[in-house]
Amino acid sequence: xxxxxxxxxxxxxxxxxxxxxxxxxxxxxxxxxxxxxxxxxxxxxxxxxxxxxxxxxxxxxxxxxxxxxxxxxxxxxxxxxxxxxxxxxxxxxxxxxxxxxxxxxxxxxxxxxxxxxxxxxxxxxxxxxxxxxxxxxxxxxxxxxx
Amino acid sequence: xxxxxxxxxxxxxxxxxxxxxxxxxxxxxxxxxxxxxxxxxxxxxxxxxxxxxxxxxxxxxxxxxxxxxxxxxxxxxxxxxxxxxxxxxxxxxxxxxxxxxxxxxxxxxxxxxxxxxxxxxxxxxxxxxxxxxxxxxxxxxxxxxxxxxxxxxxxxxxxxxxxxxxxxxxxxxxx
Numbered sequence: 576x577x578x579x580x581x582x583x584x585x586x587x588x589x590x591x592x593x594x595x596x597x598x599x600x601x602x603x604x605x606x607x608x609x610x611x612x613x614x615x616x617x618x619x620x621x622x623x624x625x626x627x628x629x630x631x632x633x634x635x636x637x638x639x640x641x642x643x644x645x646x647x648x649x650x651x652x653x654x655x656x657x658x659x660x661x662x663x664x665x666x667x668x669x670x671x672x673x674x675x676x677x678x679x680x681x682x683x684x685x686x687x688x689x690x691x692x693x694x695x696x697x698x699x700x701x702x703x704x705x706x707x708x709x710x711x712x713x714x715x716x717x718x719x720x721x
Numbered sequence: 722x723x724x725x726x727x728x729x730x731x732x733x734x735x736x737x738x739x740x741x742x743x744x745x746x747x748x749x750x751x752x753x754x755x756x757x758x759x760x761x762x763x764x765x766x767x768x769x770x771x772x773x774x775x776x777x778x779x780x781x782x783x784x785x786x787x788x789x790x791x792x793x794x795x796x797x798x799x800x801x802x803x804x805x806x807x808x809x810x811x812x813x814x815x816x817x818x819x820x821x822x823x824x825x826x827x828x829x830x831x832x833x834x835x836x837x838x839x840x841x842x843x844x845x846x847x848x849x850x851x852x853x854x855x856x857x858x859x860x861x862x863x864x865x866x867x868x869x870x871x872x873x874x875x876x877x878x879x880x881x882x883x884x885x886x887x888x889x890x891x892x893x894x895x896x
Binding site for chain 1 (some may be wrong): 774775776796797798799800802803806809810822824825828831832
């Protein structure tokens with residue numbers, strides 16, 4: 576992965592997206608720690624997943640420190656809850672200065688809150704709209720990622 | 722002063738009562754419809770039924786004229802969203818919330834929230850004080866973020882975060 580000197584990654588939320596991401600990062604040579612409140616969530620990780628799995632609240636700075644956030648180069652906050660992803664992203668960016676912070680955020684008003692921070696949010700419905708617009712040949716009125 | 726209180730159950734009830742007694746104008750936002758009806762009947766307040774973590778609900782509730790927002794939900798993350806939406810979109814100058822995780826007292830202040838009050842941290846401190854006064858020094862857990870000063874003065878005996886929130890609110894008001 577070009578441009579990443581620090582290959583320690585933390586993935587908060589090990590659902591469908593989180594487990595896929597953690598598995599892919601691990602396969603690409605990253606040192607990954609996946610966090611989820613539910614132990615059974617880690618069953619979704621690939622068989623060849625070579626990272627850590629920690630049961631805990633990724634929204635807690637204490638738990639994030641346990642996962643080595645101070646040494647992390649990448650943090651993805653991909654739980655099912657926008658508010659949790661926002662909190663984790665802000666902790667990672669503003670308090671722990673993680674270089675790449677990527678939260679999944681559906682609510683566009685929360686995207687605005689993250690505007691001034693070193694955070695790269697991914698808004699699923701906007702991403703889907705881009706794909707759909709491309710597939711169907713739609714003109715998007717307000718533009719892609721506002 | 723105009724205050725919007727988002728979420729909470731008995732804490733909201735107590736806080737709204739105290740604010741009304743103090744002559745403040747209060748607006749409540751709560752996801753529990755029956756609780757909204759209860760608050761509206763018990764106190765002289767407008768109560769809006771809706772999710773205060775959604776911008777459109779805050780907009781519809783008309784919080785723009787408020788001087789302060791107090792977020793009392795049981796989720797620290799939701800309280801952060803409420804405070805930050807209020808600050809970013811409505812320029813509400815004072816944002817206060819309760820937090821479950823004592824570390825968020827310091828964390829939320831660094832993220833721009835005026836004040837975050839932890840009942841847990843106050844409780845731990847009170848237990849320490851109570852035990853220390855009988856058996857000598859005793860340290861309970863971590864005190865990350867407990868140096869906010871907001872409840873160091875609350876001290877022994879007064880453990881309820883709602884009371885801490887009320888007095889913290891009044892102290893900040895005077896500033």
